[in-house]
Amino acid sequence: MQFAKRIKTANSPLLRPSPLILTNFSTTRIHTEESIDELVKYVKSTGVKNVTLTGGEPLIQNEIKELMIELSNIGNRIEIETNGSINIAPYLKIPNVTFTLDYKLKGSGMEKYMDLTNYDLLRKNDVIKFVVSDYDDLEKTKEIIKKYDLINKANCLISPVWGRIEFEEIVNFLKDNKLNDVKMQLQIHKIIWDKDKRGV
Secondary structure: OOOEEEEEEOOOOOOOOOOEEEEOOOOOOOOOEOOHHHHHHHHHHHOOOEEEEEOOOHHHOOOHHHHHHHHHHOOOEEEEEEOOOOOOHHHOOOOOEEEEEEEOOHHHOOHHHOOHHHHHOOOOOOEEEEEEOOHHHHHHHHHHHHHOOHHHOOEEEEEEOOOOOOHHHHHHHHHHOOOOOEEEOOOHHHHHOOOOOOOO
8 A cells, every 4th residue: 555655856956947757766666747636536545644745846736736636635645855955934834745955065065045034934734854974064064954943933954965974973963962853864765775766
């Protein structure tokens, strides 16, 4: 039985719309362009209640708000995985929607695109995720968390860039800086299976 569905926007540059794609990670990888009605009908037919809209960047899709509303109307819980460059305010009143915002650190080359006004909009059930590749990224993460009081606003996660930083370094940093409410997130599929394996 499948408990969640991912709807992925095609991989694209930071701010260019692309087709909505249905991706089924639990079995085989499917890439098909679907209309809003087809996506909602399909999700309804699966019986799942948790839907993740991811990307590319889902919030630049022309019909994403309509899709969020339609999925919410049929009783789904929707998680939006966003790269942090788009303001989330227009979507906050849609029921059953939570956000996972990335903060792109210096090593990504995308830090200048982060919409920092989002941090005043976060709610307790939202997530802010920092993907770190080195000690400097950890220091910047601590700075942003403290500056915007993120621990008291949302769930804070630190996730390593695979192969660039040791898990132990992250844990020691969290302990040494008393970041007790910040959690480390691992891409567990890369631990269980080969890091490049798809469809798991």
